[in-house]
Amino acid sequence: MFHKGAVLQKTLKAPIHCTGIGLHSGIKAAMTLRPAPANTGVVFRRLDVEGAPVEIQADWQNSVESALCTVLTDGNGTTIMTIEHLMSALAGCSVDNVIIDIIGPEVPIMDGSAAPFVFLIECAGTIEQLAPRRFVKVLKSIHVEQGQASAALEPGDGFSVDFTIDFASKAIARQTTTVAVEPGSFKTEISRARTFGFLAEVDQLRAAGRALGGSLDNVIVIDGDKVMNEGGLRYPDEFVRHKALDAIGDLYLAGSPILGRFAGVRSSHALNRRALEALFRDDSAWCYVTLAEAEALDAWQEPARASA
Ligand SMILES: [Zn+2]
Numbered sequence: 074m075f076h077k078g079a080v081l082q083k084t085l086k087a088p089i090h091c092t093g094i095g096l097h098s099g100i101k102a103a104m105t106l107r108p109a110p111a112n113t114g115v116v117f118r119r120l121d122v123e124g125a126p127v128e129i130q131a132d133w134q135n136s137v138e139s140a141l142c143t144v145l146t147d148g149n150g151t152t153i154m155t156i157e158h159l160m161s162a163l164a165g166c167s168v169d170n171v172i173i174d175i176i177g178p179e180v181p182i183m184d185g186s187a188a189p190f191v192f193l194i195e196c197a198g199t200i201e202q203l204a205p206r207r208f209v210k211v212l213k214s215i216h217v218e219q220g221q222a223s224a225a226l227e228p229g230d231g232f233s234v235d236f237t238i239d240f241a242s243k244a245i246a247r248q249t250t251t252v253a254v255e256p257g258s259f260k261t262e263i264s265r266a267r268t269f270g271f272l273a274e275v276d277q278l279r280a281a282g283r284a285l286g287g288s289l290d291n292v293i294v295i296d297g298d299k300v301m302n303e304g305g306l307r308y309p310d311e312f313v314r315h316k317a318l319d320a321i322g323d324l325y326l327a328g329s330p331i332l333g334r335f336a337g338v339r340s341s342h343a344l345n346r347r348a349l350e351a352l353f354r355d356d357s358a359w360c361y362v363t364l365a366e367a368e369a370l371d372a373w374q375e376p377a378r379a380s381a
Contacts, residue, residue: 079205080364082169084108086198091189093181096155096268096292097142099285102177106193109170111204114328115163117145117153121176127151131160133326133350138343141283143323154179157342158268161322162190164330165259168199169206185267185291186307187318191260205363211333213358217347222339224320224348226358229334231255234324236317236337242271243298248313254321263321265307266314269293272301320345327352332362 088107095102109116115131129135129145137144142155159180163171165187183189215226232254239247252262270284270292278284284292293311294301308314320337323345337345352358 078366080366080369081201082111082204082206083167083199083201084110084113084170085168085194086200089193089197091181091183091193093183094286095177095179096182096185096286097283098154098177098179100177100179102175102179102181104176104181105174106197107172107174108200109172111170111202113170113172115160115168115171115173115325117156117173117175119151119153119176119178120174122151126174129153130328131156131326132328133346133353136326136346138346140341140343141278143319143326143342143346152178155182156180157319157322158183158185158187159190159322160325161318162187162194162264164321164325165254165264166191166194166199166256167206167330168194169329170202182268182286182291185293186315187264187266187322188260191264207329207361207363208332209327209329209352210360210362211331211352211358212360213355215348215351215355215358217344217351219341219344219347222341222344223337224340224344225336226331226348226352227334227336230332232331232333232335234317234320234335234337236313236320236340238313238316238339240312242295244295244300245269245312248310250310250313250317252314252317259321262308263314263318266311266318267291267293267307268315269295269312272296316340324349329361332364 085108090105092103117129118126120126129147135145137146143157145153211226211228217224235251237249272294289302
């Protein structure tokens with residue numbers, strides 16, 4: 074179905090390159106984002122492994138449950154770690170089609186947020202393609218939980234994310250945010266929120282071969298009830314905004330933007346993945362739709378804006 078005035082797919086106008094270290098591996102990686110034809114979706118290509126290039130479609134079915142970051146696998150031993158902040162930037166900037174060439178096992182952590190990726194996408198520019206964007210419309214509520222954490226997908230206009238976290242540390246405590254995911258609000262309200270971690274857990278993580286690239290340059294580090302980073306926070310509730318950022322990235326593994334409302338309570342990458350899995354397992358819970366521009370505008374105006 075293709076009608077005049079439909080919301081069209083987008084890709085980059087030009088390739089763009091960056092380098093940086095991986096948060097968990099500590100390994101320096103080089104990454105190039107490239108324009109791709111309509112209906113390609115987001116495709117990662119590892120260029121530094123046997124049989125290269127090894128292509129992995131950014132799809133929840135190619136992701137593995139992992140507590141600390143979102144990992145793609147080709148099912149044959151090749152993985153790409155920590156894709157979620159880049160995926161979030163692609164979702165937030167409405168980039169449908171892109172090939173991501175990477176030399177290294179992990180997407181660079183940059184400053185711990187999605188802002189550097191938004192900057193890269195803006196530098197490259199985006200261009201519309203002659204194919205309507207396909208959305209995944211949520212038709213029925215889906216709920217998954219694990220202990221005190223839960224994740225839900227519900228019908229709704231546009232795409233909005235509600236997130237609640239609750240930590241014992243007074244630096245975080247209980248925080249809730251609601252954000253309508255569209256390019257303007259994503260950039261200002263969400264993209265700059267950095268990942269965070271606790272000083273008390275650093276030794277344990279490093280002993281397990283994780284967080285090897287982590288530093289105050291790319292993680293908000295909390296010591297007891299205090300933020301250790303000299304510049305403090307970028308938003309008063311930066312922590313919950315980062316969790317919303319992660320969820321937006323994880324949900325882009327649906328393969329298409331979602332039309333619906335996501336509600337996460339202490340949800341993890343693994344639980345975000347399970348919510349998608351539960352949605353796609355139930356054929357009556359979702360369908361593909363395209364949108365005329367006018368309908369899309371109406372839809373985006375519905376959800377509540379990010380709480381300040
Ligand atoms: Zn994150």
